[in-house]
Amino acid sequence: MKGVLLSGGTGSRLRPITHTGPKQLVPVANKPVIEYAIEDLREAGITEIGVVLGNKGREEIQDFLGDGSAYGVDITYIIQGNPLGLAHAAGCARDFVGDDDFVMYLGDNILKQGVTELVESFEAGDYGAGIALQEVENPEAFGIADVDADGTVTRLVEKPDDPPSNLALIGMYVFSPAVFDAIDDLEPSWRGELEITDAIQSLLDDGYAIDSHVVTGWWKDTGKPEDILEANRLVLEDAALEAEGEIEDGAETRGRIGLAASATIEEGAVVRGPVSIAANTTIESGTYVGPYTSIGPNSTLSGVHIENSVVIGDSTLTASGRIVDSLLGRSADVESADDLLPEGRRLVVGENSNLKL
Numbered sequence: 001m002k003g004v005l006l007s008g009g010t011g012s013r014l015r016p017i018t019h020t021g022p023k024q025l026v027p028v029a030n031k032p033v034i035e036y037a038i039e040d041l042r043e044a045g046i047t048e049i050g051v052v053l054g055n056k057g058r059e060e061i062q063d064f065l066g067d068g069s070a071y072g073v074d075i076t077y078i079i080q081g082n083p084l085g086l087a088h089a090a091g092c093a094r095d096f097v098g099d100d101d102f103v104m105y106l107g108d109n110i111l112k113q114g115v116t117e118l119v120e121s122f123e124a125g126d127y128g129a130g131i132a133l134q135e136v137e138n139p140e141a142f143g144i145a146d147v148d149a150d151g152t153v154t155r156l157v158e159k160p161d162d163p164p165s166n167l168a169l170i171g172m173y174v175f176s177p178a179v180f181d182a183i184d185d186l187e188p189s190w191r192g193e194l195e196i197t198d199a200i201q202s203l204l205d206d207g208y209a210i211d212s213h214v215v216t217g218w219w220k221d222t223g224k225p226e227d228i229l230e231a232n233r234l235v236l237e238d239a240a241l242e243a244e245g246e247i248e249d250g251a252e253t254r255g256r257i258g259l260a261a262s263a264t265i266e267e268g269a270v271v272r273g274p275v276s277i278a279a280n281t282t283i284e285s286g287t288y289v290g291p292y293t294s295i296g297p298n299s300t301l302s303g304v305h306i307e308n309s310v311v312i313g314d315s316t317l318t319a320s321g322r323i324v325d326s327l328l329g330r331s332a333d334v335e336s337a338d339d340l341l342p343e344g345r346r347l348v349v350g351e352n353s354n355l356k357l
């Protein structure tokens with residue numbers, strides 16, 4: 001069994017964060033989203049991984065993952081080029097996959113329980129594909145499977161106007177190499193993409209059985225800023241957090257706190273977990289860091305109150321106000337203007353930024 005990790009896409013819904021880097025490298029609990037996928041594949045015993053790259057962020061992803069040895073896997077890079085759909089991306093991996101079965105994992109998805117059960121279930125039978133499903137409240141926004149009373153998949157449809165069920169295909173699939181011929185015969189959908197959902201329907205039409213597996217643990221497609229915040233919440237809730245850095249006497253800490261060895265919580269600061277604070281970051285006196293917050297490396301927080309937020313790193317936050325439910329890109333600074341006249345907010349805001357003041 002091989003792994004095919006899709007890492008293309010434009011990241012348009014995560015602008016401006018994705019103006020400067022691919023969405024798969026946005027950190028959740030101080031770890032890039034794509035690293036969770038690599039770990040899940042390795043845990044399922046899959047170490048030969050093809051990473052499919054689009055036009056955007058190619059170099060950054062290759063610099064980050066390298067040959068995979070740092071993660072205990074062996075990575076081959078596959079260039080998709082223009083994003084013509086998930087089935088197109090999968091099709092680009094044909095030579096890499098050869099005659100093997102493979103797990104296809106969307107590199108911007110995070111799943112609590114990993115892919116081991118999905119792989120084992122697929123291997124226990126004779127299937128053309130295995131799909132992971134989860135109940136969603138907005139089935140119009142996903143690929144949807146119709147499943148009969150015995151759990152047999154009878155139909156798949158991408159973003160249906162009239163959904164036959166609320167069981168969405170989530171971003172993990174297992175395929176036999178038969179899928180490549182199905183992909184070759186696909187026509188673009190209404191959104192101009194080769195849909196992986198249509199390829200699975202075509203396997204079904206050709207008489208292949210499709211294994212389905214309902215995933216009960218949380219799953220998050222991290223396409224939008226609010227998804228990053230929710231994924232950060234979900235990961236921090238479960239993560240084993242260790243305070244290795246310095247907590248000075250007179251700092252008030254409560255709950256689970258991940259504090260990198262070179263990070264400091266100074267006297268007079270208040271930190272309530274679950275929180276993750278990365279290397280070389282200092283939480284100074286008068287600062288409050290509240291639950292479900294991740295602060296990236298090389299940052300200084302002084303006097304700010306922040307919670308339920310992700311600060312990617314290299315930031316200085318000295319504003320005296322409260323920052324909640326926020327995603328701050330690398331090197332974003334939010335500083336105090338308390339002693340400046342005229343009074344008012346001073347903004348240098350990039351394209352596609354979103355501020356609620």
Ligand code: G1P
Pocket residue numbers: 086109141142143144158168169170171195196197221
């Ligand atoms: C894609 C798939 C869809 C699936 C979803 C999961 O949608 O086409 O079938 O349910 O991922 O995140 P997209 O993100 O391309 O809209």
